[in-house]
Amino acid sequence: MGQQPAEKRRRATYADLEAVPPTKVAELIGGELYVFPRPAPRHANASSVLGIEIGGPFQRGRGGPGGWWILDEPELHFPDPASPGDDDIVVPDLAGWRRERMPELPDTSYFPLAPDWGCEVLSPLTEEHDRTVKIPVYGREGVRHVWLVDPIKRTLEVYALSRRACVPVGTHRETARVRIEPFEAIELDLSALWAQ
Template sequence: MGHPAEKPRRATYADLEAVPPTKVAELIRGVLHVFPRPAPRHARAASSLGIELGGPFDHGKDGPGGWWILDEPELHFPDPASPGDVEAVVPDIAGWRRERMPELPETAYFALAPDWICEVLSPSTEQVDRREKMPLYAREGVQHAWLLDPIQRTLEVFSLAPGRDWARAAVHRDAARVRVAPFDAVELDLRVLWAT
């Protein structure tokens, strides 16, 4: 008679902390995901988008201000399957309206869900970004999500619909000049996001 299959051990935050700093680690539903650091096109797209949004929305230069725009913030959400544990994810870029978060926290992570996230897709992260992280962001009430693909040169725009489901608002491509919620006060030239 065989032994019953052992239930896999849920990863913990301690497992995440043990990952070498040369990797990106995230903890979702008790599963530890470890990825290589972003490739140059990925890093270029994320950096360029942060620059484009940071001036008008974070610093208020030629724009409305009122946001914190941050690269790779660590987000902690309660793990509903394991009370007392957290799910920890690191979006490529995230933004909080200052009216919701007047000051940055003193912790090394954010417990308050952002108002907007952007994930820059790569072959090693796309499935986790779409299938694991997007539902988590919806569950936590993130209102806007962008998926940026520097290889396909696309920007997918999502807004949170009633019932905490994502509604895809638009897909923009190549050299489009667009106004995209929640940053539609300023036109975004997508050409600056793609490495050339």
């Protein structure tokens, strides 16, 4: 007897994503639905503090150059290259756009324009997904800077765009005080990100 053909999996749709309870975070990449619990307290703290630290100087122009939109958990829509007409939908913990590229916020509930900077705060449940699924999407879409923050290991990994791929350029740890692109105009004290 011949081998039975494998059953073709149905591609997830935006309707599947919308059906996910609001107590979860959902993304749709390559026709696959990824669902994760809401962030744990250390994760939420690191993301919130980082948003405050860079939002004042870069979005509000307080102690920095301004000229950015810095947003928590924006829904990004990118065309899925494997399925024309479908979108990959990702939700970074933080993202930033230079206002020269996006002078006004869109009227849609999502962002069709890739950010200039994205940040993922890692957790044991999301780390592999963030590294192996999302970072390649950010590279493909031309996100110039990606940061991975790990509140458990107390690290900030920096990636930069090179030939449509995000490549690692450095890791900063613990209580380092750093100036990192694209926000090198301010010194960032990493100890502020780790819950005390």
